[in-house]
Amino acid sequence: MSRVCGVIAEYNPFHNGHLWQLKEIRRRLQPDVLVVVMSGNFVQRGEVALVDKWQRTKMALAAGVDLVVELPIYASVQPADIFALEALRLLQQLGVTDLVFGSENPELDYLTVARKIQKIPRQAAAFQDYRQTYATQLNQLLERYLGFQLTKPNQMLGLAYAQASLQLNYPLNFHPYLRTGLTEHNQVTLQGEISSATAIRTAIQAGRAYQETVPATSWALLEQKPHYYWSQFYPLLRYRLLTATAADLQAIYQMNEGLQYKLQQAAVSATDFTNFLYQIKSKRFTWARLRRLCLYTVLNLTTEQMQEMRMRAYLHVLGFNQVGQQHLHVLKSQNLTLPVITKVTQKLGNRQGIMARAIQADRLLLLGQAPEQNFGRRPLYQREV
Amino acid sequence: MSRVCGVIAEYNPFHNGHLWQLKEIRRRLQPDVLVVVMSGNFVQRGEVALVDKWQRTKMALAAGVDLVVELPIYASVQPADIFALEALRLLQQLGVTDLVFGSENPELDYLTVARKIQKIPRQAAAFQDYRQTYATQLNQLLERYLGFQLTKPNQMLGLAYAQASLQLNYPLNFHPYLRTGLTEHNQVTLQGEISSATAIRTAIQAGRAYQETVPATSWALLEQKPHYYWSQFYPLLRYRLLTATAADLQAIYQMNEGLQYKLQQAAVSATDFTNFLYQIKSKRFTWARLRRLCLYTVLNLTTEQMQEMRMRAYLHVLGFNQVGQQHLHVLKSQNLTLPVITKVTQKLGNRQGIMARAIQADRLLLLGQAPEQNFGRRPLYQREV
Numbered sequence: 001m002s003r004v005c006g007v008i009a010e011y012n013p014f015h016n017g018h019l020w021q022l023k024e025i026r027r028r029l030q031p032d033v034l035v036v037v038m039s040g041n042f043v044q045r046g047e048v049a050l051v052d053k054w055q056r057t058k059m060a061l062a063a064g065v066d067l068v069v070e071l072p073i074y075a076s077v078q079p080a081d082i083f084a085l086e087a088l089r090l091l092q093q094l095g096v097t098d099l100v101f102g103s104e105n106p107e108l109d110y111l112t113v114a115r116k117i118q119k120i121p122r123q124a125a126a127f128q129d130y131r132q133t134y135a136t137q138l139n140q141l142l143e144r145y146l147g148f149q150l151t152k153p154n155q156m157l158g159l160a161y162a163q164a165s166l167q168l169n170y171p172l173n174f175h176p177y178l179r180t181g182l183t184e185h186n187q188v189t190l191q192g193e194i195s196s197a198t199a200i201r202t203a204i205q206a207g208r209a210y211q212e213t214v215p216a217t218s219w220a221l222l223e224q225k226p227h228y229y230w231s232q233f234y235p236l237l238r239y240r241l242l243t244a245t246a247a248d249l250q251a252i253y254q255m256n257e258g259l260q261y262k263l264q265q266a267a268v269s270a271t272d273f274t275n276f277l278y279q280i281k282s283k284r285f286t287w288a289r290l291r292r293l294c295l296y297t298v299l300n301l302t303t304e305q306m307q308e309m310r311m312r313a314y315l316h317v318l319g320f321n322q323v324g325q326q327h328l329h330v331l332k333s334q335n336l337t338l339p340v341i342t343k344v345t346q347k348l349g350n351r352q353g354i355m356a357r358a359i360q361a362d363r364l365l366l367l368g369q370a371p372e373q374n375f376g377r378r379p380l381y382q383r384e385v
Numbered sequence: 386m387s388r389v390c391g392v393i394a395e396y397n398p399f400h401n402g403h404l405w406q407l408k409e410i411r412r413r414l415q416p417d418v419l420v421v422v423m424s425g426n427f428v429q430r431g432e433v434a435l436v437d438k439w440q441r442t443k444m445a446l447a448a449g450v451d452l453v454v455e456l457p458i459y460a461s462v463q464p465a466d467i468f469a470l471e472a473l474r475l476l477q478q479l480g481v482t483d484l485v486f487g488s489e490n491p492e493l494d495y496l497t498v499a500r501k502i503q504k505i506p507r508q509a510a511a512f513q514d515y516r517q518t519y520a521t522q523l524n525q526l527l528e529r530y531l532g533f534q535l536t537k538p539n540q541m542l543g544l545a546y547a548q549a550s551l552q553l554n555y556p557l558n559f560h561p562y563l564r565t566g567l568t569e570h571n572q573v574t575l576q577g578e579i580s581s582a583t584a585i586r587t588a589i590q591a592g593r594a595y596q597e598t599v600p601a602t603s604w605a606l607l608e609q610k611p612h613y614y615w616s617q618f619y620p621l622l623r624y625r626l627l628t629a630t631a632a633d634l635q636a637i638y639q640m641n642e643g644l645q646y647k648l649q650q651a652a653v654s655a656t657d658f659t660n661f662l663y664q665i666k667s668k669r670f671t672w673a674r675l676r677r678l679c680l681y682t683v684l685n686l687t688t689e690q691m692q693e694m695r696m697r698a699y700l701h702v703l704g705f706n707q708v709g710q711q712h713l714h715v716l717k718s719q720n721l722t723l724p725v726i727t728k729v730t731q732k733l734g735n736r737q738g739i740m741a742r743a744i745q746a747d748r749l750l751l752l753g754q755a756p757e758q759n760f761g762r763r764p765l766y767q768r769e770v
Binding site for chain 1: 620623625629736
């Protein structure tokens with residue numbers, strides 16, 4: 001049986017840390033196929049990705065990924081548990097046997113922790129304290145029942161993957177890799193050849209040098225415009241909040257606990273996104289949760305639509321090389337339950353089409369001068385290098 | 386009994402032609418009070434007014450108007466028949482006895498024509514030809530039954546006033562005044578001291594000289610920013626069309642005959658408003674009708690909301706002098722059926738308040754750098770000059 005390694009990534013943008021991880025996978029696991037499920041144009045921290053999904057696919061293919069499949073917005077812009085569950089559903093369809101992910105403590109056995117959490121009484125795990133974030137309450141629970149906490153973002157995500165694996169009854173080999181070279185410092189500021197994606201985006205936006213932190217292909221693609229930032233889209237969010245009815249906003253995914261009034265009020269006076277976020281921030285919600293809410297709002301994504309998208313998943317192929325294409329060919333000959341999309345037809349995009357809302361969401365980028373993101377686009381093909 | 390003269394105006398902007406009309410009213414009719422019902426921030430041709438309602442109120446007061454009351458969006462952005470009907474409802478409440486309006490042929494007896502039209506069989510007057518505009522079909526009817534046509538915009542409007550007067554059973558003296566000095570040419574290009582508002586707006590936008598066409602107060606106010614144009618708001622309209630669902634758009638006022646699909650499709654490719662309008666234009670709809678539809682859409686005004694606004698009318702006072710204030714005082718002591726608003730309280734503006742949707746519509750201007758348009762604003766007071 002072949003070994004298919006899978007990575008769940010945003011590549012926002014693809015940098016030297018990502019390249020190191022891919023090389024390590026080749027070295028340690030010798031996979032037959034290396035598959036990446038990559039967030040499309042919208043990422044988990046509630047932002048439009050810096051460059052579009054096609055540019056980021058090019059970066060991944062140039063670094064040796066065999067197959068890139070899109071993680072659509074209904075999955076990519078979600079709290080960790082839903083993000084992980086939906087990503088693993090796609091990995092399962094793609095025949096992935098081994099999951100590699102970055103972790104602050106790779107010695108942790110995530111699957112064992114997840115099994116222990118399953119045994120915690122249900123009522124204890126229903127978080128009702130409106131003054132604290134989900135993560136805080138989860139950790140209080142872990143501390144109480146298991147005697148430790150998982151406070152780092154990638155610990156939380158690793159645990160979510162393990163929980164999803166159990167939930168889907170999907171036996172998957174877990175390979176947490178230490179995120180190399182990342183210190184407290186270069187998470188926020190560039191330093192040497194390895195820096196966090198956040199630090200690199202900040203440098204790019206500020207016009208500072210970042211070339212040594214990314215592979216040559218990323219560099220060449222990142223030097224092209226357009227780039228996308230919340231600052232560009234905030235006037236649209238503000239407009240939407242100022243003109244929407246309470247009922248319109250009430251229907252938006254995750255718009256609960258009266259948040260719509262808070263958002264509408266902040267929009268009256270806040271003329272930039274940073275100021276807006278500060279006005280709506282409370283202890284109850286993380287910055288990421290609020291940015292995601294802002295993204296759902298500007299994209300007009302309702303609870304009903306998000307549910308429906310999750311019910312009608314698909315595999316949208318963004319790119320491959322010969323190995324990836326061959327793997328896809330084999331998958332299609334088996335009994336896949338999800339449709340494989342290599343060409344976005346009008347039928348997929350029309351009102352009843354399974355991609356309708358995802359295509360509509362991507363249209364936001366047109367307002368930032370993006371080229372068409374779906375219709376007529378075929379998977380990118382990477383020749384042997 | 387006192388003579389109260391009324392004018393229905395947009396003053397977009399207030400120019401020498403308007404000044405001439407007011408002087409003629411004083412000279413010919415010697416009114417005790419001169420009342421103007423003025424469109425708020427949105428005008429009948431489906432645009433945001435060049436400058437806001439407060440600036441335009443200042444212009445009118447400086448020219449000697451005694452009382453300025455707002456014609457809210459549910460009335461100001463409508464086809465001629467509804468525009469006229471709703472404006473006359475306000476004039477009736479304001480105790481107006483004499484209506485003065487511009488006309489290309491003041492010798493026409495509009496009330497007599499309106500009475501004749503009332504006698505035309507109902508089924509003949511139900512226009513069903515989807516290839517032609519309302520105006521074209523109305524004129525075919527007039528030609529057939531009365532033997533003449535009313536093709537000029539102000540003839541149509543005058544007739545609409547007369548029809549509204551009959552419909553409301555509101556006996557009103559009609560004074561059509563010849564619009565002086567206007568030729569075919571200066572409708573579109575500035576020429577001398579009298580030019581059309583359209584020509585003046587075009588000149589202002591193009592940065593050409595226009596000072597001699599407007600009174601000094603208008604000039605001083607027009608030299609200040611911000612100004613509002615569709616070009617500023619088109620990105621918001623485009624965003625809205627690209628992210629709204631078919632159901633969202635179907636609910637918009639006047640969005641019928643499948644227009645939402647046409648608008649959505651045009652928004653994908655059209656990057657400016659002019660190009661967008663050309664893409665959606667057909668023989669069936671006039672430019673004004675389509676611009677109004679665009680305005681309803683960008684303001685997210687549904688059929689239900691427009692109906693509700695019409696059912697809950699009010700008199701929002703924008704400005705007065707001592708005479709106007711005194712007149713308002715007398716009116717309030719009588720049994721007015723509509724509330725008089727001289728201070729926009731939070732209660733009027735909250736979700737159930739009668740001004741809620743009108744205030745929300747005005748918020749569009751905040752995105753064009755306008756100051757707050759309603760809360761905390763009191764009527765402007767013009768001292769004797």
